[in-house]
Amino acid sequence: MGFLDKVLSASRGSRSLLCIGLDPDPELMPRMDVFAFNKAIIDATSDLVCAYKPNLAFYEALGLGGLEAMKRTLEYIPKAIPTIGDAKRGDIGNTARAYARALFEVFGFDAATVNPYLGHDSVEPFLSYSDKGIFILCKTSNPGAADFQEARCGRRRLYELVAEKARAWNTSGNVGLVMGATYPEELRRVRKLCPNMPLLIPGIGAQGGDLALTVRYGVDVHGERAIIVSSRQILYASRGDDFALAARREALKLRDTINRLIAI
């Protein structure tokens, strides 16, 4: 089963567009082992999500032990739930091949985020894994997104050029885009440009993205193919012993709010 089918199936099974970002931050989490923390979060939320998205930065910052915890986390996540390796890699052809191998074969992610700045041959080695999902950064959720992604390139902005290229590169149907929830107007435009692509949408919660607009502009005509990410808001809902229960409560609330917004 390809990534898109896997995510649609998981999403329908849990009636959820919610993806939890598994980003363990020792400054915010309870004092405990990272794998044990992730395991508790997964146990508490696996029936409420369409995907899990570990961001590699948080594991790399903990050294080899952190990456070992990420590997164990990936092995622990139920096979029916797709995993997105948020790595934002981008390098020249032969090096990109090594990154794709690391993410898809060594760690075994079902999908990965990639940075488009180096162009087609930097993305192609990822695309060639036709059963994996590739989310190309388009308009990211952060303030700095304006610096280059908003640059006017002729009649369009750079992020629109990226969306167009991504569409052209999508010959195997495994391409998606990363669109920050903090820029709803851009989300609306990109959904129009790419009506069938899965969109990975971070930026609600701590980053302040508007959930109602995110849902309205992010989903496809069937109310699907938007993968709405929440991380800190769920993982750190409580710093006490009840962190997993609090995470479940937040995830449930968010899933149900999203579903109500789809129904409007």
Next chain:
Amino acid sequence: MGFLDKVLSASRGSRSLLCIGLDPDPELMPRMDVFAFNKAIIDATSDLVCAYKPNLAFYEALGLGGLEAMKRTLEYIPKAIPTIGDAKRGDIGNTARAYARALFEVFGFDAATVNPYLGHDSVEPFLSYSDKGIFILCKTSNPGAADFQEARCGRRRLYELVAEKARAWNTSGNVGLVMGATYPEELRRVRKLCPNMPLLIPGIGAQGGDLALTVRYGVDVHGERAIIVSSRQILYASRGDDFALAARREALKLRDTINRLIAI
């Protein structure tokens, strides 16, 4: 000592602008342990280089054992020779902080490459390590560089906009740019825009960049501040037992050719 001073000092000590890319590829290297391979290359070339540049992709592709080998390699490189972590990371503020911590504190690189696509807050956590070097991708050496980096943004190309922003962000004097040797005209322009910045220049050798033009356009007015990378051409000069000797021969030849070209 800041990164720029460290690289100038190493460069003067070895009379070399050559940086060896430590990119172990099991398909090209002799059948042996990665750390042992790197150690032999370092032993054979450490008097001939201004820096070593491990690309993280090649280690990640080998799993945790590969990253362990990278860690040991970094510990083994003589302290006077600066190390550049070629990671091309780029993520939103709080995540970029985790990447910077991983590269500078966990692995202990003296410098890192970063991807500018996410803008200022994705680069800032790296810049705040004022004694470290930050090489921002500008015009990369690969064919796909044309896809976005060459996009016309008003009167300039995107890579020129990146160079201008990099110059503006360089308040601590620790910023450099990655400029592919395969685009000499762009290299000339960027050297003019940023006369004092260190330029990290991959793309000679296997990728076909013209060495004479690279040297002519890449160095500053003193014939310095160009860090010219060679990887495959040196590492895989021989696949036999004499690989380290062959690597030394190639490195010596390349260093001396570069020096002759500077003197012209």
